[in-house]
Amino acid sequence: MKIGVAREIKSDEYRVALTPAGALELKNHGHDVLVEAGAGEGSAFDDDSYVRVGAQIGSVDEIWETSELLLKVKEPVAAEYPRLRAGLTLFTYLHIAADEPLTRALVESGVTAVAYETVETPRGALPLLAPMSEIAGRLASQAGAYFLEKPFGGRGLLLGGVPGVAPGRVVIIGGGIVGYNAAVIALGLGAQVTILERSIDRMRHLEEILSGRVSLLMSSSLQITSSVADADLVIGAVLIPGAVAPKLVTRAMIAGMKTGAVVVDVAIDQGGCFETSHPTTHSDPVYVVEGVTHYCVANMPGGVPITATKALTNATLPYVEAIADKGLRNAVAADPELAKGVNVLAGKITYEAVAQAHGLEYTPLADVLAAP
Ligand SMILES: NC(=O)c1ccc[n+]([C@@H]2O[C@H](COP(=O)([O-])OP(=O)(O)OC[C@H]3O[C@@H](n4cnc5c(N)ncnc54)[C@H](O)[C@@H]3O)[C@@H](O)[C@H]2O)c1
Numbered sequence: 301m302k303i304g305v306a307r308e309i310k311s312d313e314y315r316v317a318l319t320p321a322g323a324l325e326l327k328n329h330g331h332d333v334l335v336e337a338g339a340g341e342g343s344a345f346d347d348d349s350y351v352r353v354g355a356q357i358g359s360v361d362e363i364w365e366t367s368e369l370l371l372k373v374k375e376p377v378a379a380e381y382p383r384l385r386a387g388l389t390l391f392t393y394l395h396i397a398a399d400e401p402l403t404r405a406l407v408e409s410g411v412t413a414v415a416y417e418t419v420e421t422p423r424g425a426l427p428l429l430a431p432m433s434e435i436a437g438r439l440a441s442q443a444g445a446y447f448l449e450k451p452f453g454g455r456g457l458l459l460g461g462v463p464g465v466a467p468g469r470v471v472i473i474g475g476g477i478v479g480y481n482a483a484v485i486a487l488g489l490g491a492q493v494t495i496l497e498r499s500i501d502r503m504r505h506l507e508e509i510l511s512g513r514v515s516l517l518m519s520s521s522l523q524i525t526s527s528v529a530d531a532d533l534v535i536g537a538v539l540i541p542g543a544v545a546p547k548l549v550t551r552a553m554i555a556g557m558k559t560g561a562v563v564v565d566v567a568i569d570q571g572g573c574f575e576t577s578h579p580t581t582h583s584d585p586v587y588v589v590e591g592v593t594h595y596c597v598a599n600m601p602g603g604v605p606i607t608a609t610k611a612l613t614n615a616t617l618p619y620v621e622a623i624a625d626k627g628l629r630n631a632v633a634a635d636p637e638l639a640k641g642v643n644v645l646a647g648k649i650t651y652e653a654v655a656q657a658h659g660l661e662y663t664p665l666a667d668v669l670a671a672p
Contacts, residue, residue, distance in 0.1 A: 304367025314342025386410030437481025455560030460490025
């Protein structure tokens with residue numbers, strides 16, 4: 301198969317959808333890999349690093365016009381809509397339930413659109429979102445520690461303390477992938493860590509894997525109020541699948557925090573779980589409300605493209621190989637996880653939540669595949 305790798309043109313996006321290591325694996329499977337000039341630069345992969353493993357370098361027009369399977373990181377932006385066409389399979393993060401113009405462009409173009417974020421295992425895990433949550437969780441504690449320093453507007457507290465001086469208190473709301481990874485880094489820095497969760501099963505699991513090194517408390521309004529008041533750093537990491545994040549921390553709770561404390565709202569991409577949160581960017585990551593520094597960067601992994609690009613390719617490559625080796629129709633017939641990723645096929649919306657979100661017609665994937 302002819303596999304293209306497009307350069308991202310969305311602002312502040314430095315990731316690329318395939319590493320040279322991934323390109324070599326695809327070459328070894330007998331496929332042609334065509335990488336847009338400069339696509340890997342933001343992740344420290346120059347064009348030569350792809351050429352050395354047998355990939356070709358092409359212009360933006362060549363990539364979009366000749367590829368059968370096109371790999372991207374972010375959803376196409378409006379300038380790319382005219383490039384969508386029948387005969388092309390696009391594999392990327394799409395998030396189209398929140399983007400009606402793109403949904404219509406995908407439907408009208410006849411492109412096959414497979415979304416990373418809706419590939420789903422039978423147990424409900426999202427294997428192509430997980431690596432970004434791991435990164436965001438780890439960055440959350442790192443960013444929190446940094447903005448607690450006095451020169452960056454913080455209280456002037458070292459999270460780990462020193463012998464004879466107490467460590468800082470970190471409260472993590474939501475103990476899923478983000479929360480667990482935030483806890484691992486905060487523990488590594490030497491902080492005192494509390495996780496508030498509402499799933500007892502998840503807390504039992506965290507108890508096992510963190511072997512008693514964190515306090516695990518049932519999440520409730522009362523508990524959040526008292527934990528937040530004592531904290532130096534609060535990390536918001538809740539997720540209710542398919543819904544906007546609940547506003548668990550009110551402005552009054554923020555006002556009750558210590559001056560110069562820090563909140564990191566990782567759930568900001570789902571609307572945020574602090575009443576006082578609004579999205580920020582890597583170039584202007586923080587603002588202050590009620591004396592508390594807020595870090596609410598909506599695309600945290602974008603700040604570490606070298607790590608994020610490698611983590612993304614590690615997770616996507618098996619699915620890319622399946623599509624390339626078998627063709628999309630056979631690949632989704634063989635793998636229900638990948639089938640969940642198909643959002644649009646042959647002008648039909650095949651992912652129910654997307655159709656519902658826009659009041660458009662939903663056609664089950666099996667029906668589209670069965671059509672002559
Ligand atoms: N800002 C970024 O760059 C970035 C990057 C990756 C993920 N995220 C976001 O981070 C959030 C967490 O993602 P995740 O992968 O860890 O999800 P996850 O499903 O693994 O974990 C979410 C956890 O929140 C818990 N939860 C739900 N309601 C709660 C409540 N009221 N109190 C306490 N816990 C509660 C759930 O039980 C679950 O364990 C999501 O909103 C995700 O979109 C943001």
